[in-house]
Amino acid sequence: MGENSKFLPWMVATGAMLAFTVRWLHYLYSFTAPQIMDEFGVPAATASLMVTANSIGMVVGGFLIGVLCDKIGVRVTLSIAAVVVGVFTIFVGYAQSIYMAIVMFGIAGLFSWLSSAFPKIARAWFPPSLYSTANSYMFLGFRLSALFMGPVVASIVITSGWRSAWIDMGILCILMGVLAFALIRDKKDVQVEQSKVSVGEVFKYRDAWILFGAYSMWLIGCVMYVVFTITYLQKGLQLDPMTSGWLWSLLQLVGIISMYTLLPLSDLLASKGIISRKNFAGIMFLVASVAFFIFGSLKPGMPITYYAASIVLVGLGALLLTTIPAPLISERFPPNIAGTATGFITAVGQWPFIVMPPIAGMLAATYGWGFIYQVSAPFIAIGGMILILLMKPPQKVSA
Numbered sequence: 001m002g003e004n005s006k007f008l009p010w011m012v013a014t015g016a017m018l019a020f021t022v023r024w025l026h027y028l029y030s031f032t033a034p035q036i037m038d039e040f041g042v043p044a045a046t047a048s049l050m051v052t053a054n055s056i057g058m059v060v061g062g063f064l065i066g067v068l069c070d071k072i073g074v075r076v077t078l079s080i081a082a083v084v085v086g087v088f089t090i091f092v093g094y095a096q097s098i099y100m101a102i103v104m105f106g107i108a109g110l111f112s113w114l115s116s117a118f119p120k121i122a123r124a125w126f127p128p129s130l131y132s133t134a135n136s137y138m139f140l141g142f143r144l145s146a147l148f149m150g151p152v153v154a155s156i157v158i159t160s161g162w163r164s165a166w167i168d169m170g171i172l173c174i175l176m177g178v179l180a181f182a183l184i185r186d187k188k189d190v191q192v193e194q195s196k197v198s199v200g201e202v203f204k205y206r207d208a209w210i211l212f213g214a215y216s217m218w219l220i221g222c223v224m225y226v227v228f229t230i231t232y233l234q235k236g237l238q239l240d241p242m243t244s245g246w247l248w249s250l251l252q253l254v255g256i257i258s259m260y261t262l263l264p265l266s267d268l269l270a271s272k273g274i275i276s277r278k279n280f281a282g283i284m285f286l287v288a289s290v291a292f293f294i295f296g297s298l299k300p301g302m303p304i305t306y307y308a309a310s311i312v313l314v315g316l317g318a319l320l321l322t323t324i325p326a327p328l329i330s331e332r333f334p335p336n337i338a339g340t341a342t343g344f345i346t347a348v349g350q351w352p353f354i355v356m357p358p359i360a361g362m363l364a365a366t367y368g369w370g371f372i373y374q375v376s377a378p379f380i381a382i383g384g385m386i387l388i389l390l391m392k393p394p395q396k397v398s399a
Contacts, residue, residue: 008125008185009125009126009134010137011183011185012121012125012183012184012185013121013122013125013126013134013137013138014183015075015078015179015180015181015182015183015184016074016078016114016117016118016121016138016180016184017137017138017139017140017141017142018082018141018176018179018180018183019078019079019081019082019114019117019176019177019180019184020078020114020115020118020138020139020141020142021141021142021145021176022082022085022086022089022112022114022173022176022177023112023113023114023115023142024142024145024146024149024169025054025085025089025105025108025109025112025169025173026112026142027145027146027149027153028089028149028153028165028166028169029050029051029054029105031149031153031154031157031165032153032157032162032165032166033047033048035157035161035162036050036098036101036162039162040097040098040101042098046098047098048357049098049102050098050101050102050105050106051357052354053102053103053105053106053109054105054106054108054109054112055109055350055353055354056106056109056354057106057107057108057109057110057111057112058109058110058112058113058347058350058353059347059348059350059351059353059354060110060347061109061110061111061112061113061347062112062113062115062116062343062346062347062348062350063116063340063343063344063347063348064110064343065077065078065081065111065113065114065116065117065339065343065347066116066117066120066339066340066341066342066343066344066347067199067339067340067343068339069116069117069120069339069340070120070336070337070338070339070340073186074117074120074121074184074186074339075180075181075184075185075186076181077117078114078117078177078180078184079177079178079180079181079184080177081111081112081114081177082111082114082173082174082176082177082180083173083174083177083178084108084111084177085108085111085112085170085173085177086170086171086172086173086174086175086176086177087170087174088104088105088107088108088111088170089104089108089166089167089169089170089173090166090167090170090171091104091170092104092105092108092166092170093163093164093165093166093167093170094163094167113343113346113347113350115138115139115142115326115342115346116339116342116343116346116347117339117342118134118135118138118139118326118342119131119135119326119327119329119330119333119338119339119341119342120335120338120339120342121134121138122134122135122138122326122327122330123330123331123333123334123335123338124187124335124338125187126330128271128330128331129267129268129270129271130267131267131277131327131330131331132263132264132266132267132270132277132326132327133263133264133267134330135263135323135326135327135330136259136260136263136264136323139259139323139326140260143252143255143256143259144256146252147249147252147253147256153165153169156168187335199340201337201340202333202337202340202341202344203344205332205333205341206392207328207332207333207391207392208333208341208344208345210386210387210390210391211325211328211329211345211391212344212345212348212349213383213386214281214285214325214383214384214386214387214391215325215345215346215349215383216349216351216352216383217285217379217380217382217383217386218285218288218321218322218379218380218383219349219350219351219352219353220352220356220376220379220380221288221289221292221373221376221377221379221380222318222321222322222352222353223352223353223356223357223360223376224292224356224360224372224373224376225292225314225318226353227353227357227360228360228364228369228372229248229251230244230245230248231369232369232370232372232373233247233248233307235369236300236364236368236369236370237298237299237300237302237307237369238300238301239307243304247307247308247311250308250311250312250315251311251312251314251315251318252315253315254311254312254315254316255315255316255318258315258316258317259323262284262316263323263324263327266280266281266327267327276393276394277327277328277331277394278328278387278388278391278393278394279387279388281321281324281325281328281384281387282384282385282386282387282388283384283388284316284317284321284324284384285317285321285380285381285383285384285385285387286380286381286384286385287313287316287317288314288316288317288318288321288380289377289378289380289381289384290313290377291310291313291314291316291317292314292373292374292376292377292380293373293374293377294310294313295310295311295313295314295370295373296370296371296372296373296374296375296377297370297374298310298370321380325342325345325346326342326346329341329342329345331394332394360372363375
C-alpha cells in the first residue's frame with residue numbers, strides 16, 4: 001500500500017490504537033485488587049504501591065517513549081513496547097510476593113504510555129483539518145476497554161482466579177504489539193529527520209510549557225475522577241455497589257460519546273476559523289471545573305436523577321480533556337519532535353497521579369469525599385485560563 005493511499009493513514013492510526021490499548025492495565029489492578037490483597041495478606045496501602053510504581057514508570061517511560069518515536073520511529077517503538085508490557089503483565093500473574101508484583105507492574109508501566117506517538121502520527125499522516133479526529137480515533141481502543149474490562153476480568157477471576165486475568169491480558173498485549181508492527185508505517189520524509197532530533201529542542205517551545213502547565217492542572221482533577229469516584233459514590237453518597245457501578249458506566253459512556261463528537265467538532269470549527277482548538281479546549285476546561293464542583297456538592301439521599309445528571313456533566317469533560325492536548329501538539333510541533341513533546345506534556349505531566357492520591361485521601365478524611373472534587377475545580381479552571389489567555393494562535397511549523 002503506497003504512501004498516497006487514502007487508507008494508509010487510518011491503517012497506521014489503527015496500529016497505534018491497538019498498541020496503546022495495552023494501557024488497559026490502568027484498570028486491571030482495580031478489578032483484581034481485593035483478590036491480590038487476600039492472597040498476599042497485605043493491606044490496601046501496601047497493595048496500592050503497585051499503582052504508585054506503575055504511575056512512576058508511566059511518567060518516566062512515557063517521556064522516553066516519545067523520544068524513541070522521534071529517534072528510531074513509531075513502528076518499532078510502539079510494537080516492541082506493547083510486547084514488553086505484555087511480558088511483564090504476565091510476570092505479575094506469576095508473582096510470588098506483593099513486592100515482586102509491585103516491581104513487575106512498575107516495569108510494565110514504564111513501557112505503557114504509548115499515546116506519546118499519537119500527535120506525531122496525526123501530524124505526519126493527516127491533514128490539519130483531521131488532527132483532533134485522528135487523535136481521538138487512536139484513543140478508541142483504550143477508552144472502550146474501560147467499558148468492557150470490568151465484566152471480562154470479573155468473569156476470569158471468578159472462573160480461574162486473579163492470576164489468570166493478568167496472564168490472559170498479558171497475552172493479549174503481546175498480540176496487540178504484533179498487530180501494531182503489521183499495521184504501522186513510518187513516514188519516509190519524517191524518517192529522514194530522525195537522526196537530527198535533539199531532545200532539548202522541545203523545551204525551547206513556549207507552547208510546550210503552556211500545555212504542560214494546563215494539562216497538569218487538569219490532572220489534579222483527573223486523579224479524583226479516576227481514583228476516588230467509586231469510593232465517593234459508595235462512602236460519601238452512601239450508594240450501593242450496583243448503583244455506583246451503573247453510574248461509573250454512565251460516566252464512561254458519556255465521556256466516549258463526547259470525545260467522538262466534540263473533538264471532531266473542534267476540527268470543524270477550527271478549519272472554518274470560528275474558534276481555535278486552544279480556545280475550544282479552554283472552554284471545555286471551564287465546563288469541567290463547574291462539573292467537578294457540582295459533583296462534589298452532592299449529598300446523600302438525593303434523587304438518583306441528581307447523581308446521574310451530575311455524572312453526565314462530569315463525563316462531558318473527563319475523557320475529552322485527557323485526550324485534548326494531542327491535537328494541540330499536532331498543530332504546533334513538527335513531526336520530528338512531536339513524540340518528545342507529547343512525552344513531556346502528557347507523560348511527565350501525569351505527576352499528579354504520584355503526589356495527589358495521599359493528599360486527597362487526607363483531605364477526604366478531614367473534610368469529606370465531596371470536598372476533594374470541589375477543591376480540585378479551581379485548578380481545572382486555571383488550566384483553561386492558561387490555554388485561553390497565554391497560548392497564542394497556532395503558527396505554521398515546518399515538517
